[in-house]
Amino acid sequence: MTLPAQTFDARAAAAALAALRASAPLVHCLTNQVVSNFTANVLLAAGAAPAMVVAEEEAGEFAALASALLINVGTLERPQAAAMRAAIGAANLTGTPWVLDPVAVGALGWRTAFCRELLAFSPAVIRGNASEIIALAGGTGAGRGVDSTAQSDAALEAARALAREHGSLVLVTGATDYLVDAHAVRAIAGGTPRLQQVTGTGCALSALVAAACGCGAPRMDAVAAVSALMKLAGERAAPESRGSGSFAVALLDELGTLGGEDLAARWFA
Ligand SMILES: Nc1ncnc2c1ncn2[C@@H]1O[C@H](COP(=O)(O)OP(=O)(O)O)[C@@H](O)[C@H]1O
Ligand SMILES: Cc1ncsc1CCOP(=O)(O)O
Numbered sequence: 001m002t003l004p005a006q007t008f009d010a011r012a013a014a015a016a017l018a019a020l021r022a023s024a025p026l027v028h029c030l031t032n033q034v035v036s037n038f039t040a041n042v043l044l045a046a047g048a049a050p051a052m053v054v055a056e057e058e059a060g061e062f063a064a065l066a067s068a069l070l071i072n073v074g075t076l077e078r079p080q081a082a083a084m085r086a087a088i089g090a091a092n093l094t095g096t097p098w099v100l101d102p103v104a105v106g107a108l109g110w111r112t113a114f115c116r117e118l119l120a121f122s123p124a125v126i127r128g129n130a131s132e133i134i135a136l137a138g139g140t141g142a143g144r145g146v147d148s149t150a151q152s153d154a155a156l157e158a159a160r161a162l163a164r165e166h167g168s169l170v171l172v173t174g175a176t177d178y179l180v181d182a183h184a185v186r187a188i189a190g191g192t193p194r195l196q197q198v199t200g201t202g203c204a205l206s207a208l209v210a211a212a213c214g215c216g217a218p219r220m221d222a223v224a225a226v227s228a229l230m231k232l233a234g235e236r237a238a239p240e241s242r243g244s245g246s247f248a249v250a251l252l253d254e255l256g257t258l259g260g261e262d263l264a265a266r267w268f269a
């Protein structure tokens with residue numbers, strides 16, 4: 001049975017965001033071709049340091065010295081899959097936390113099998129939309145390409161099953177983001193549907209989740225902080241923009257401007 005969702009601890013999240021900014025975690029990104037540049041800019045805006053080191057020959061070496069590793073299968077190809085295996089192997093040897101973004105899992109067979117294989121290597125956090133989380137857990141949750149066809153609350157059972165089986169935190173995103181571990185569900189409500197009209201906001205959020213894992217703050221608080229940060233940046237960017245292009249620019253500006261006190265003011269009950 002799914003646990004009732006509690007709201008997240010906005011004060012603890014505010015402190016975690018400050019820790020992220022203070023530590024500027026180095027985030028090794030093995031991500032998709034569509035969102036690579038946007039992801040790097042989102043990480044920079046939020047105060048992290050991105051590096052896209054993609055060759056199999058170098059991926060393990062770099063994962064070992066990064067603060068955190070992002071694995072995103074959005075445009076998975078065989079050489080990239082090999083680089084991902086090398087990076088995850090090295091990360092697990094050195095204790096570098098890694099984050100899985102199972103883009104379009106459920107919609108396509110090869111990447112679904114690949115991501116299920118990767119679950120055996122204990123991702124610190126899994127971040128996906130509802131269809132992806134349902135499918136990753138073994139359900140029939142095929143989305144529409146990279147987009148979800150389900151609401152985030154429909155994925156809570158699947159998220160909890162993944163958390164229990166693999167010891168991961170699971171962040172299911174949507175109108176409300178849910179942060180799930182084996183014992184609790186925390187809800188982060190807000191944001192704007194405009195976040196779905198710019199490609200890569202989910203993928204870039206997964207990179208921020210990796211930064212959160214590498215910043216030294218308590219993981220639950222730090223992941224809640226970056227979920228809230230993306231939502232609040234979207235809320236602030238929407239009225240400043242004329243359409244998708246200026247929204248994306250305003251979103252980057254807001255990600256760089258907002259601080260922990262803004263999260264606390266927006267969500268502290
Ligand atoms: N209907 C919505 N209202 C507000 N925010 C949303 C909505 N849908 C998605 N978001 C936000 O958009 C970002 C990307 O989430 P999502 O679209 O679920 O991921 P993906 O791009 O991987 O499918 C997240 O910050 C999420 O909270
Ligand atoms: C459009 C597209 N196609 C393959 S990956 C990708 C980007 C998906 O980004 P997001 O999941 O953040 O919307």
Ligand SMILES: [Mg+2]
Pocket residue numbers: 146147196199200201202
């Ligand atoms: Mg999307």
